[in-house]
Amino acid sequence: MKQNIILSFLCITGAFTTIFLSSCETGETSTNQAMVIPYPAELTLSKDSLSLSSVSLSLAPQFEDLKPLFEEIFEGLPTDLPGSAPIQVTRDTALAAEAYHLLVTSKGIEIRSAHQRGAIYALQTLRQLRETQNSRDKIPCLTIKDQPRFSYRGMHLDVGRHFFPVSFVKQYIDLLSMYRFNTFHWHLTEDQGWRIEIKKYPKLQSTAAYRKETVIGHNNTTPRQFDGKPYGGYYTQEEIKEVVKYAMARGITIIPEIELPGHAQAAIAAYPELGCTGKAAEVATYWGVFDEVYCPSEKTFTFLQDVLDEVMALFPSPYIHIGGDECPKTRWKESKFCQDLIKKVNLKDEHELQSYFIQRIEKYLNSKGRYIIGWDEILEGGLAPNATVMSWRGVEGGIAAARQKHDVIMTPTDYCYFDYYQSRHANEPLAIGGFLPLSKVYGYEPVPEGLEEEAHRYILGTQGNVWTEYMDTPEKVLYMVLPRMQALAEVAWSDPKVKNYDHFLQRLNTHFEWWKRMGLPFADKTADLNISIHSGSGNGVLVAVKTNGSTLPIQCVLGGKTFTYDKPIVIQKSDTLLASVQRGGMSAGKRDTLVFRMHQAAGKKINLGHMPAKKYSADGPGSLINGVSGANTNYTEEWIGFEGKNLEAEIDLGAITYVDEVSMRFYHSPEQWIYLPGQVSLYFSQDGKNYNEMPAFTVRPTQSKVLDFLIPTAKTKTRYIRLVANNAGLIPAGQPGEGNPAWLFVDEIFVN
Ligand code: ACM
Numbered sequence: 073m074k075q076n077i078i079l080s081f082l083c084i085t086g087a088f089t090t091i092f093l094s095s096c097e098t099g100e101t102s103t104n105q106a107m108v109i110p111y112p113a114e115l116t117l118s119k120d121s122l123s124l125s126s127v128s129l130s131l132a133p134q135f136e137d138l139k140p141l142f143e144e145i146f147e148g149l150p151t152d153l154p155g156s157a158p159i160q161v162t163r164d165t166a167l168a169a170e171a172y173h174l175l176v177t178s179k180g181i182e183i184r185s186a187h188q189r190g191a192i193y194a195l196q197t198l199r200q201l202r203e204t205q206n207s208r209d210k211i212p213c214l215t216i217k218d219q220p221r222f223s224y225r226g227m228h229l230d231v232g233r234h235f236f237p238v239s240f241v242k243q244y245i246d247l248l249s250m251y252r253f254n255t256f257h258w259h260l261t262e263d264q265g266w267r268i269e270i271k272k273y274p275k276l277q278s279t280a281a282y283r284k285e286t287v288i289g290h291n292n293t294t295p296r297q298f299d300g301k302p303y304g305g306y307y308t309q310e311e312i313k314e315v316v317k318y319a320m321a322r323g324i325t326i327i328p329e330i331e332l333p334g335h336a337q338a339a340i341a342a343y344p345e346l347g348c349t350g351k352a353a354e355v356a357t358y359w360g361v362f363d364e365v366y367c368p369s370e371k372t373f374t375f376l377q378d379v380l381d382e383v384m385a386l387f388p389s390p391y392i393h394i395g396g397d398e399c400p401k402t403r404w405k406e407s408k409f410c411q412d413l414i415k416k417v418n419l420k421d422e423h424e425l426q427s428y429f430i431q432r433i434e435k436y437l438n439s440k441g442r443y444i445i446g447w448d449e450i451l452e453g454g455l456a457p458n459a460t461v462m463s464w465r466g467v468e469g470g471i472a473a474a475r476q477k478h479d480v481i482m483t484p485t486d487y488c489y490f491d492y493y494q495s496r497h498a499n500e501p502l503a504i505g506g507f508l509p510l511s512k513v514y515g516y517e518p519v520p521e522g523l524e525e526e527a528h529r530y531i532l533g534t535q536g537n538v539w540t541e542y543m544d545t546p547e548k549v550l551y552m553v554l555p556r557m558q559a560l561a562e563v564a565w566s567d568p569k570v571k572n573y574d575h576f577l578q579r580l581n582t583h584f585e586w587w588k589r590m591g592l593p594f595a596d597k598t599a600d601l602n603i604s605i606h607s608g609s610g611n612g613v614l615v616a617v618k619t620n621g622s623t624l625p626i627q628c629v630l631g632g633k634t635f636t637y638d639k640p641i642v643i644q645k646s647d648t649l650l651a652s653v654q655r656g657g658m659s660a661g662k663r664d665t666l667v668f669r670m671h672q673a674a675g676k677k678i679n680l681g682h683m684p685a686k687k688y689s690a691d692g693p694g695s696l697i698n699g700v701s702g703a704n705t706n707y708t709e710e711w712i713g714f715e716g717k718n719l720e721a722e723i724d725l726g727a728i729t730y731v732d733e734v735s736m737r738f739y740h741s742p743e744q745w746i747y748l749p750g751q752v753s754l755y756f757s758q759d760g761k762n763y764n765e766m767p768a769f770t771v772r773p774t775q776s777k778v779l780d781f782l783i784p785t786a787k788t789k790t791r792y793i794r795l796v797a798n799n800a801g802l803i804p805a806g807q808p809g810e811g812n813p814a815w816l817f818v819d820e821i822f823v824n
Contacts, residue, residue, distance in 0.1 A: 105212065107204035107582040108197055109558050110252060110565035111575075112218035120178045120213040124149060124202065128156040132163040135191050141321060145199040157181065161191050170254070171219035174198070178213055189254065192323035193218070196250050203589075204582035222518065224481050224533030225564035226255035226327075227557055229549070232262020232338075233359065233540045235305040240546040242318050247554075249322035251561040256319060257393060257535060259329045260307075263337035263356035263364075267306045268328070268386075272378050275342035280355060281306040283338075287358035290502060291541065294743040294808060296358055304355075312386045320388075327445065328387045332376060333366040333429050334399030339375075340364045346372050348403040348410065359541040361398045368404075368413060368429045377436050390443055391460065394433055397447035399426055420453075427453030434459060445481065448473070464488075464537070467520035474523055474530035483535045487516040490556050491539040495597050495620075497662055498703045501551070503542050510597055511621065514559040514573050536560045547593045554587065554594035555580055577621045598622040599653040599661030606640070608694020610726060612675035613643040613668070617651050624653045624660060643699065646670045668699040672731065673723050673793070673823035675699075681720025688713030688817070695819075696721060702819040704778045707739045707746065710820070716813025719749070719797040721821065728758050728791045733824050735782040736795070739817035740774055742807055747800035747814040748773065754783055756790035763794060771797075793823065 106117055127149055129142055138161065150156075158180040165186045167173065172190035174197055175182040183194040197218070201211040227248050229236070236244075245256055260268045266280035282304030288297045307315070319326050338355045340347040347353065348367040356362055366372045383392065401422035404410040410425060419425055427450070434444045434456040445460040448469025455461070460479040463470030470480040482488070485506065492506030518534040536557050543549045558580060562571060577598055587594050598621040606614040617626055617637050626637040629650040637651065649666045652659040668674075680693045690712050691698070702710030712719075725731075738748050748771045755763040769783055800814040 105582075106201060106214055106216075107579040108200050108216075109576070109579050109583060110562035111570050111579075112197070112216045113567055113570065114215075114217040116215045118213040121210045122157055122176050122178055122181070122213055124157060124209050124211060126150040126153040126156040128152045128158050130158065130160045132161055134163050135161050135188055137321060138188065138191055138195065141192065141195055145195055145202070159183070161185075161194075168219050170223070172197075172216075174214075174216040174218070176201070176211060176213050176215075189323040192249065193252050196252065199250065200583075203586040204579075220252065220565045221567055222531075222533030222564050224255060224535070225253045225561065226257050226481065226533070226535030227253055227553070227560075228257035228259060228483075228535055228537045230259040230262065230538060230540045231267045231307075232259060232265045232335075234544045235265060235267060235303075236540075236546055236549070238307065238311050238315060240549075241315055243546070244549070245315070245319045245322060245324050247557070248324050251558055252565050253557075253561060254323060254325060255535070256324050256326045257329060257537075258326050259331075259393075259539075261329070261331045261335070261339065261395075263335050263362050264359070265304050265306075265355060266338045266342070268312065268330075268383070269306055269308045270379050270382050271309070272382065273343065273375070276339065277306055279342035280338040283355040283357050285357050291359040292743060292808075298357060309382070309386060316387060325389050326387055327389050327391045327393050328383055329393035329395055330376075330379060330383060331395030331397075332433065333368065333426060334361070334397065335395060336366050337362045337364040340366070343375065346375055348407040361400060363400050363402045365399050365403060366429075367407065367409065368425060368432075369409060373432060373436075376433060380433075380437065380440075384437075384440055384442060390441075391445050392437055392442050393445045393462075394430065394437075395447060396426075396430055396450040397464070399449065401426075423453035425453070426450075427456070430459070431456045460532070462535070470531065471520050471523050474527040477527075478530060479532050480530050481532055481535055482518040482520070483537050487513055488534060488536050488560065489539070490536050490553050491542065494552070494556060494595055495600055495662075496708055497600060498706055498709055499662070501542075501548065503552070504539070508556070509620070510556055510559050511573060513556045514562065514571075514576060516560070516563050517568075518563065534560065534564050550593045551595050554592060555583070555596075558583065573621070577623075581622075596622075596661055599624060599655070601626065601651055601653065601661065601664050603651065603664055603666065604691045605666075605698040605700060606691065606694060607675050607698035608678040608692060608696070610675070610677040610724065613670075613698050614640045615643060615649065615666070616640040617664075619653055620661070622653055622660065624655050627652055627654045643668050643670070643675075646699070666700055669701070669820075669822070670699045671822045671824050672725055672729055673697040673821060676726055677724040679722045681722075682714060682717040684712045685715050688815075693721070696821050697723060697823075698820070700820065701737060702739075707741070707744075707817045711739060711817045712819065713746075714799060714816045714818075716799060716801075717816070718799050719795065719816060719818050721793075721795045723793045723795070723821070723823065724760070725791050725793070725823070728789055730787045731756070731785050731790055731793070731823055732787050733782055733784050734793065734795070734821065735780060735824075736797070736821045737819040738771070738779045738781060738797070739819070740777055740779055742803075745803060745809040745812060745815050746817050747803070748779055749797035749816055750800055751798050752781060752783070753796045754785070755794040755796075756785070756788055757792040757794070758790060760792045763792070795821065 161183045164184040167186040170189050172185040172194040174194045185191045202208050266276045270276050285298040285300050286303050337353050341353045341355045344352045347364050353364040404422045430450050448463045461473035462481045464483045470482050473480045491504045492508040493503045519531050600620045602618045604616050628637050652663040653661050678693045740748050751768050751770050753768045754766040757763040799816045803809045803812050
C-alpha cells in the first residue's frame with residue numbers, strides 16, 4: 073500500500089505532493105488523506121486530525137437555512153457539549169460565486185463563502201472527509217481553497233421511458249449535491265410517458281402518463297415482444313414543489329425539460345388535435361424516434377404556452393429545456409397546413425419550420441423572463457436568438473453555437489452518455505449499446521478542440537445524460553451512473569492541473585466503501601479484469617491479465633493451483649483459468665473464467681487475407697486459435713467480425729501432422745445484420761506451395777445463434793491449412809439492414 077502511494081506520488085503534479093508527503097511522513101495511510109471528489113483547486117493537508125466526538129455550529133444569518141443539511145451530515149454526533157468542536161460558517165463576499173474556503177484544525181472548523189452554494193460545497197466536502205476515513209469520528213486537518221472550473225455542472229435523468237419515485241429523485245439530487253454538481257436536468261415528457269401534472273389538461277394524467285405495455289429486451293430484437301403490462305405514473309404538482317425545495321436546499325437548480333416539437337407522442341395520444349393528422353396515436357410502447365410530432369398550429373402553441381405557464385410556476389430555474397431533438401419532418405411534409413404555413417411565413421423548408429416553432433416558444437418564455445436550452449438540432453434552420461445549445465451528437469453543434477456567440481453545454485454521446493455500456497464484459501446487464509468506460513469519462517475535455525480561444529467562454533460546462541430505456545429501477549440507474557458521474561464531477565469542477573486518474577481511483581475506492589455502507593449499487597469496473605490472450609505467432613498461448621485501474625492483487629487458479637498473478641501465464645494444455653481481483657479475501661470485480669480447449673492449431677501461426685473490422689478484432693487474428701471459444705449469447709470478446717468480407721485464414725501447424733477434423737464456429741443473428749457464410753472451403757498443404765482442395769461445404773441455415781461447423785478430414789497429413797468462409801453478401805430485402813453488407817462473425821478454429 074505504502075509503496076503504491078510513493079510510486080504514484082512520483083508521477084503526479086505538485087498540487088498533490090503535499091498530501092502524499094505528509095501521509096508518508098506521519099506513516100498514516102488511512103486516516104490522514106483527503107479523499108475528496110471532485111478534487112479541490114488547492115488543498116494542503118497537515119498531519120494532525122480533528123476529533124469529532126461532539127460539534128457545535130455557528131451559522132452566519134445568511135446561511136441559517138443550512139442547519140438541516142448540517143444535521144444530516146453530522147448525524148449521530150452529539151452537539152453543543154462542553155468542549156465541542158466548533159464549526160463556524162461565515163459570509164465572505166470577497167469570494168467568487170460558488171467558491172468556498174474550508175479550514176480544519178485540531179481545534180475546530182471554519183467555513184467561508186459568499187453565497188449559500190459555497191457553504192453547501194464546504195459542508196459536502198466535510199461529509200466526504202468524514203465518510204471516507206477509517207473512523208468517522210476523526211477528520212484530517214487541512215486547508216481547502218476551492219472553486220469550480222465550469223459554472224454549469226449537470227446530471228440529467230429521463231423519467232419518461234421509466235418512471236422513478238420522488239424518493240429516488242431526492243436520492244439522485246443528494247448525490248449531485250455531494251459531488252458538487254449544481255444542476256439537475258429533469259427530462260419530464262417523452263413518447264412513452266408524460267410525467268408532470270398539468271392541471272389544465274387532465275388527459276395528460278389519465279392518458280399520456282400511461283402506456284399499455286413495454287417492449288422486452290433490446291428494442292432492436294425482431295420481432296419485438298411485449299410484456300403486456302400497463303406502465304406509467306406522473307409527479308403531482310405538490311410532489312414537484314417538494315422536490316424543487318429539496319434540491320434548492322442542496323444547492324441544486326432543477327431545469328425541467330418539456331420536449332417539443334418531437335418526442336411528443338404521449339401528449340398527442342391524449343390530445344390528437346395537437347398532431348398533424350388529428351388521428352389518435354397510442355403512448356409509445358417501445359423505444360426510438362416517432363413520426364407523431366406536434367403540428368405548429370395555434371392550438372398547439374396555446375397548449376404549450378398553458379403547459380409552460382404551469383411549469384414556470386413550479387420551477388424557479390431561469391432556464392427551461394424545450395428539447396428540440398429528433399423531430400422527424402414526415403408529418404409536416406404530408407400536412408397541407410404545414411406546407412401552407414411554410415409559404416405564408418416565408419420559410420424555406422421544414423427545418424426552418426422547426427426553427428419557427430422553437431423561436432415562437434423562445435419568445436414566449438423570454439417574455440416571462442426565462443431562457444431556453446435545446447438539444448443541438450435547434451441549430452438547424454437557424455438558432456433562436458437567446459438559446460443555449462446542448463451539444464449531444466458530438467462537439468460540432470457546440471462549436472457552431474459558440475462561434476455564433478451562444479452559450480453551450482457539452483454532453484457529447486462519446487463521453488457523457490451514461491446509458492452506454494461501461495464494460496465489455498459479456499455478462500454486463502443490458503444497455504442501449506456504445507461503450508463508455510470510466511477512464512474515458514475522466515479524460516473528457518469539455519472545451520472542444522478547434523474552438524477559437526475567444527469563444528471558450530461560451531462553453532458553460534458539461535452534463536451526464538441518463539436515458540432510461542434500459543434502466544427500469546433506481547438500482548439500475550445507480551449502477552449506470554456510479555461512479556461515472558464522479559468522473560464527470562471532476563471534469564466539470566476541477567482544474568485540469570490537479571486532475572490525475574490514478575489518484576482519482578484511489579479516492580474513489582474509499583467512496584466505494586462509503587457507498588457500500590449506504591447500500592448504494594455501483595459499478596466497480598476498476599476491479600474488473602482485462603484479459604488478453606496472445607496467440608497466432610507460433611509461440612504458444614500466453615494470457616496477460618490487467619485490472620481496469622485497481623491496484624488490488626489479482627488471484628488466479630489454474631490446474632488446481634492458486635497463485636497471485638505477476639506475469640503472463642503460458643497455457644499448454646486444456647484447463648480452466650479463474651481470475652479475480654481480491655479485496656479482503658473476496659472477489660471485488662467480476663470473476664473471469666476462461667476455459668481453454670487446446671488443439672493442434674492453438675498457439676500456432678495464423679495469417680488472415682482480410683483484416684477484421686477494427687472494433688470486432690478481439691486480440692487479433694490469433695484469437696481464432698487460442699483455445700477459447702466466444703460466448704454463445706453475444707459476439708463480443710473472442711469473436712472476430714468481417715463487414716462484407718470473407719474469412720480467409722492460413723494456419724501453419726509448424727510441422728506435418730495428421731488432421732482428423734477441422735471445425736469452427738459462426739455467429740448467426742440476422743436482426744443484428746450477422747449472417748452465416750454461404751460456403752466454406754478448406755485446403756491442405758504439406759509445403760505451403762501446393763494445396764489440395766477438400767470439397768466445398770455448404771452451410772445450412774440454423775435457428776440457433778451459434779453454428780458449430782465441422783469438417784471431417786479423415787486423418788490427412790498436412791502442415792498448412794487454408795480456410796475460406798464466404799460472406800453472405802448484401803442483406804436481402806425485407807430484413808433489418810437490407811441492402812447493406814452482411815457481417816460474418818467467426819470464432820475458434822479447432823484443428824484436431
Ligand atoms: C438525445 O439523446 N436524443 C438528446
